[in-house]
Each structure stands twice: as structure tokens, then as C-alpha cells.
Amino acid sequence: MKNPLLVPEFREMLAANNVEELQSFCESTPPAVVADFLGAMTPQEVWEILLTISPETRSLIFSSFDEDVRIALLEVLHHDELVDVIANLPDEQRLSFIQELPLDIVKKLNSSLLTLQPAEAAPALKLVDGATAPAEMRIPATIEGVAIYNTINSKLHQIDAIGRHSWINVVNPKQEELSFLSRQFSIPMDFLMASLDIDERARIEVEDDATLIILKIPVFDESNPDVLYVTLPIGIILLKDRIITVCAKETDILSDFIDNKIKHFSTANVHRFILQIFLRTVLMYLQYLKQIHNASNIIQKKVEQASKNQQLIKLLNIEKSLVYFTTSLKSNQLMLERLQKMKILKMDEENEDLFEDIITESKQAIEMANVYSDILSGMMDAFASIISNNLNIVMKILTLITIILSIPVVFSSLYGMNVKLPFQESPFAFLIVIGSSLVLALIGILIFIRNKWL
8 A cells, every 4th residue: 555645744854864753753653554655655765765774674664565666666776785675574574575576686686595495286276165166156257346255275266156155245336237246146236235335324234134234444545635544335245155245446454355364264154254354444444543643743743843734734634534434433333232232143252252352443443533533633723823823923023013114104204295394404304304213213112122012
């Protein structure tokens, strides 16, 4: 993920050679969060920032970058720099990273870092229950937004046919795809349409053999420069031995399952699968809340140095995101409480522990969102008061200057009149008039200083 929220601030730090502030942010922030913020910058800028921190932290951040960012950095790094990064990676990440490198780069690196174990022959693919992949139903070629997955050899694989324990993932479906799913699985069309409604609240609905669970998930929207963090509904439709997920766009939460990043996951255990989606959602909220907190701290420092409309607008947009998060988290919490009462999911000891973790993390996320929102709201009010006070000070100074300058103006206006005036016959008339105006202006300045108006 690439988060462009702090790109101007990082570039300002680089231009000012503010190494201490860069080090403080990179060392005190989780590597994955730093990678998200730096990923939106150019490779040269990223490497320039990474050079300011310790090699161990640099490697951890490097390993957290998206694949395209790491590939772009390969063109910037020299041989020794790349070797240093790889040498400080954890063993598992080092092996995985080397396997992803282009062959020409691998050949150039030190052989001591590239000792790879020969890959074992992949076992034959089998389903969790030992049977071959069922072919009960195949998706027509015209249906593009529907993907079928099943757990095979403890790993998730995409398959062509819908069978027992299949996970059907639907992303941004067309009307034709919705009609196909509703017809084939006897799902009410309202279930599918509600999952795509952005304003839909988290809820549970049961009809015949289908159960709809709508969950509000956090989404990082790179296409929206104003409000980067929003929430979307995801519909989880539970059938007898299958599960269908429907969402308006691809999300990191479901992508983690597809990429086999979730441990102890199996499509055969649909009830645990749903709980794992809940847990991933709450953890994603917590991750984004930490990103928002880190970003607001940096923007706050910039506003303290010099109040700019651009940074104040960023704080306002962050506050909008916190409002979205708070509302969605509370809606999810109510849905979880109702789910617990309805006893829709089978709860063995392991699932009960997982559900308790979800409730605990959800309450923590709500509390964090409320705290951050209150802090940000108070910060905005304080900055508004400071800006208003600064404006009053400027206006007071300008008013005093105007009063002081009005004294010479009065003298020049009087002696510009075509009437008989004092001292007009004197050869020192000009000096007398100028001196008198300056003396009176000086007296006015002393009065202002005495009364602490200036």
C-alpha cells in the first residue's frame, strides 16, 4: 500500500536536511507503517531517507515495501548497498526476497548470501477432506467478477468449479453476475445489493437457508486525495457448506486470505473463516488508526512551525476519516453483540477464544478512534484560536501604525491649505512643522508602549 499523505512533509524534511526528525519517525514507527508512507515517494527519495537510519531498521522497512516499490529501488541501489540490505533481513524474509529477484541481479550478488535450498517437489493437490476438486457447478465465461477458492494442501487455491466448502469471492459485480448468483444459490437479490450499498450499516439478516452478515471494513483509497481513509460494507453470505463474500472493490482484508498470509485458515471451516475476517477487519482498523495518529503528529509539528491552509485541511480530512471509523466500529460492535445472541456461528472452545479476541480488539479500536478524534478536534480548536489570536495581534499593530502615521498627515494637510497659517513667514517653517509632527508621533509611541499596546 502507498500512502501519499505525508509526501510533502518528508520532502520538506529532506530539503531542510532534517535528519533527526526523519530518524525519529522511522525508528519509533512500525516498519510496515513507515513503508506505507514512504512507498508513495520516488525511489531516490526513499533511499535517501533510508540511509539516515540504522541498517537493521532499514532492512525491516525495505522488506515491508510492496513488490513494485522494492523492484524500483533495485535500480537505485548499488551492489554493496543491496548486499547490506539483504544481509540484515531476517532469515525467512531474506530467502523469500532473493527468490523474487531477477536472475541477472542474483548472479551479481555474493554467493554467500544466496545459498538456497532446492525446492521440494510439490505434492499432488488434494482437498482438505482428501477428495479431488468437485465440479458441481462451473462459472460461465461471461461471469468475470466471480472467483472461486478452496483450501488444498493447507493452502488456498483458485479453482474453476464450485464445490463443497468453496469460497466465492465477488468484487464489483455487474447486474448479470448478481442475477447469476441469486438464481444459482437461491439468494435474495436484496442480500447482494445491500452488500454494495456504501451507506449500508453493519447488520445480520436471515432468510431461508441464507444468512447475510454485513461488516463495515476500513479502506485506504489512494484515488481520493482529500479523504484517504474511508469505510465500505462487505457482505458475507453464509450458505450450508459454502460462503460468498461481496464487496464493491478489492480489499486488503480478503487479499491476505487469497495470498495465503493467514495462518490456520481453511474454507472447510466456514464459521472460523468468518471470525477470521472479523479479526482481520479489526486489526486493519487498528493499523490505520496508528497511521492516522502518526500522520497527525507530523502535520501538527508543521502547523506549529508555520500555519498553512494545506496542512490544516489535511487535519480536517483526517478528522473526517476518524468520524467514519468511529461510526463504522460502533455499528460493527452492535452487529457482533447480536451475532453472539443469535448463535449463528458454531462456537467451539477455539472459536470462542477467537470471538473474545475480536470483541476485545473491537472495543480497543473504538476507544482509540474516540481518543484520536477528541485529540484532533481539540488540536483543531487550539490552532483556530492561535490563528485568530495571531490575526488580532497583526491587526492591532497595523492599527497603531496607522494612528502614528496619521499625526504627520494632519500637519501636512493643515499646512497644505491656502490660508494664513502660523510660522508661514518664518524661514524655519518647514523644520518647525516636521519637528512638531515627529515629536507628537514619538509621544504617541511612548504612550502605546507605557500602556503595553505595542
